[in-house]
Amino acid sequence: QSALTQPPSASGSPGQSVTISCTGTITDLYVSWYQQHPGKAPKLVIFEVNKRPSWVPDRFSGSKSGNTASLTVSGLQPEDEADYYCSSSIVGNSFDMIFGGGTKLTVL
Amino acid sequence: QVQLQERGAGLLKPSETLSLTCAVYGGSVIDYNWAWIRQPPGKGLDWIGEVSPSGTTNYNPSLKSRVTLSLHTSRNLFFLELYSVTAADTAVYYCATFNEGGSYFDVWGQGSLVTVSA
Numbered sequence: 001q002s003a004l005t006q007p008p009s010a011s012g013s014p015g016q017s018v019t020i021s022c023t024g025t026i027t028d029l030y031v032s033w034y035q036q037h038p039g040k041a042p043k044l045v046i047f048e049v050n051k052r053p054s055w056v057p058d059r060f061s062g063s064k065s066g067n068t069a070s071l072t073v074s075g076l077q078p079e080d081e082a083d084y085y086c087s088s089s090i091v092g093n094s095f096d097m098i099f100g101g102g103t104k105l106t107v108l
Numbered sequence: 109q110v111q112l113q114e115r116g117a118g119l120l121k122p123s124e125t126l127s128l129t130c131a132v133y134g135g136s137v138i139d140y141n142w143a144w145i146r147q148p149p150g151k152g153l154d155w156i157g158e159v160s161p162s163g164t165t166n167y168n169p170s171l172k173s174r175v176t177l178s179l180h181t182s183r184n185l186f187f188l189e190l191y192s193v194t195a196a197d198t199a200v201y202y203c204a205t206f207n208e209g210g211s212y213f214d215v216w217g218q219g220s221l222v223t224v225s226a
Contacts, residue, residue, distance in 0.1 A: 029210075029211075030210060030212070032211070032213070040218075041216040041217065041218050041219050042153065042213075042216055043216065047207070047210050047212040047214070048210045085152065085153050087153075087212065088211070089211040095166045096169070097143075097158075097211065099154065101152045
């Protein structure tokens with residue numbers, strides 16, 4: 001069964017950069033990332049591996065190498081503290097979607 | 109930008125049917141693909157399924173036997189029905205627009221908590 005694996009936690013100090021990984025059988029193009037603050041709905045921050053919606057600051061960037069996609073948050077700010085989820089369509093069945101287990105990002 | 113609002117019963121008993129409505133504002137249901145995603149308390153996100161403007165559906169295989177997604181185009185609404193619920197279906201349920209070309213969920217509702225308890 002397909003699965004996307006994320007580290008449960010990540011942390012960094014204000015101004016630093018943090019990278020969150022997402023490993024699994026990932027389609028080449030269809031990786032997205034979502035930010036979720038406590039009690040709030042998820043918000044799209046990266047789509048199609050490395051594209052940002054217009055409302056997302058350029059401190060957020062995405063990349064992919066082999067079976068691992070990554071989200072990097074540069075110049076960490078306190079408001080970046082949140083849960084982050086990766087998502088992809090399932091290889092072999094591009095119409096089914098799957099989420100990673102989520103990573104809690106703490107700004108120290 | 110389109111805005112979404114989920115509504116429906118918040119408390120169900122085991123074996124009942126979960127019915128949620130997603131109201132669409134600032135856009136038309138015929139202009140987007142639609143998805144439901146749920147999140148059990150303290151856990152991660154779980155994709156339920158999607159429906160296209162033409163009514164074509166695609167469901168999570170683990171839920172396929174119990175779920176129906178549909179649109180009401182004239183009322184600009186999007187529906188979720190989940191049959192024979194158990195405590196394991198307790199979750200916050202989100203509706204979202206789904207960009208099929210890029211396989212991502214770009215606009216989300218605020219979520220609706222559904223609790224299943226005897």
